[in-house]
Amino acid sequence: MDCDRGIPDDRLAPLSLVSGIPPERFRASMLSSLVRNVAGRIPALHEIWPWVRPFGRKNRRCVQGWQYCPACLMEDAKPFMRLPWRMAWHVACGRHGMMLQDYCPHCHGPVVPHRLTAMDMELARCALCGGDLRDSRTEDAWGEVLAMQEACDMAAVSGVACRDDGEVPAHEWFDLARFFTGWLRRCDLTARYAFVERLLPDVDVIERPSLTLGVEALPVNERARLLVPAVRLASKSLGELTESALEAGLNGRSFHTRGRLPVLLESVASALPERKRARKGRSGRGDGPRPKAVVERMWRRLQRKAGLA
Numbered sequence: 536m537d538c539d540r541g542i543p544d545d546r547l548a549p550l551s552l553v554s555g556i557p558p559e560r561f562r563a564s565m566l567s568s569l570v571r572n573v574a575g576r577i578p579a580l581h582e583i584w585p586w587v588r589p590f591g592r593k594n595r596r597c598v599q600g601w602q603y604c605p606a607c608l609m610e611d612a613k614p615f616m617r618l619p620w621r622m623a624w625h626v627a628c629g630r631h632g633m634m635l636q637d638y639c640p641h642c643h644g645p646v647v648p649h650r651l652t653a654m655d656m657e658l659a660r661c662a663l664c665g666g667d668l669r670d671s672r673t674e675d676a677w678g679e680v681l682a683m684q685e686a687c688d689m690a691a692v693s694g695v696a697c698r699d700d701g702e703v704p705a706h707e708w709f710d711l712a713r714f715f716t717g718w719l720r721r722c723d724l725t726a727r728y729a730f731v732e733r734l735l736p737d738v739d740v741i742e743r744p745s746l747t748l749g750v751e752a753l754p755v756n757e758r759a760r761l762l763v764p765a766v767r768l769a770s771k772s773l774g775e776l777t778e779s780a781l782e783a784g785l786n787g788r789s790f791h792t793r794g795r796l797p798v799l800l801e802s803v804a805s806a807l808p809e810r811k812r813a814r815k816g817r818s819g820r821g822d823g824p825r826p827k828a829v830v831e832r833m834w835r836r837l838q839r840k841a842g843l844a
C-alpha cells in the first residue's frame with residue numbers, strides 16, 4: 536500500500552488510536568489535496584496517479600523509491616521525507632539549490648524508508664544497507680529547473696496556472712505539460728520537431744530518455760531534461776501554439792494521442808487543416824529531408840536496438 540495516497544478509514548482508526556494522532560492530521564500529510572489541483576480530481580487508489588512518483592515494484596520489491604535532498608536531511612533534528620518529493624516535477628531542492636538524489640549513495644539501491652524497522656531509529660538510513668543517506672553529494676540545480684519547479688508548485692498549491700495568455704485551471708495545464716513530455720520523447724517526427732524548434736529555438740536536441748518509463752518514474756536528471764521544455768511549451772499562448780503548428784505543417788489530428796486531445800489544445804487543433812491524404816510517389820512526406828539531429832538520434836536508436844551501442 537502507498538500510504539501517501541490514502542489509508543482506508545478502517546485501517547487509519549486503529550493507527551490513530553495507538554499513536555494518539557487524530558485521523559485529520561494523518562490525512563493532511565497525504566497527497567490528496569495537492570493531487571486534487573493537479574489532476575482535477577482524486578484518482579481511485581488502484582489508478583495511476585498523474586505526476587505522483589510511483590513506487591515501482593518487481594516481485595514485491597520496490598525498484599523505485601523516494602527522492603530526497605541530503606542537505607535537508609542533514610539539517611533535520613529528526614530527519615523526515617517531504618511530501619513534495621513525491622511529485623514528479625520535484626527534481627531539485629529550492630532551499631539548497633541542488634538536484635535531488637534518488638538512490639542510496641552506498642548501495643545505489645532505491646530509498647525505501649517504509650522497509651525500516653523501529654530498531655533503525657531514523658529515516659535518514661538506507662533500509663537496504665543501513666548506510667547514511669546524508670553522505671550523498673548532488674550537483675547544483677540549473678536555474679531553469681528551479682524556475683520550472685516553482686511554476687509547478689504555484690499551480691499545484693493555488694489550483695491556477697499562469698500561461699503567456701492568461702490563467703487556466705491548474706489541472707488543464709498539468710495535463711498539457713504531461714502531454715508534451717510524451718511528445719518530446721517522440722520528437723523524431725519531422726513536423727513535431729519543427730513545431731518544437733519554432734517554439735523553443737534555444738533547446739537544441741531533446742534527448743530521448745533511455746528508458747521507456749512514464750515521466751513520473753524516470754530518474755531525476757532525465758525527468759528534469761524532459762520537464763523543463765514540456766512546461767515551457769505548456770505555458771505558450773494558444774496563438775503562438777497555433778501559429779507554430781501551422782508553420783510546422785501539423786494537422787487537426789496531430790495532437791491526438793490514443794484518441795485523446797488535451798483540453799487546452801482543442802482550439803489549436805480545430806484551427807489546423809484536416810489530415811492530408813498520403814501522397815503517392817517516392818517522397819511520401821514531401822517536406823524536405825529530416826533535420827540532422829533527428830537523423831542522428833534515429834541512427835543511435837537503431838544502433839542500440841541492434842546491440843551495437
Ligand SMILES: [Zn+2]
Nearest residue numbers: 604607628631
Ligand atoms: Zn534541501
Ligand SMILES: [Zn+2]
Nearest residue numbers: 639642661664
Ligand atoms: Zn543503501
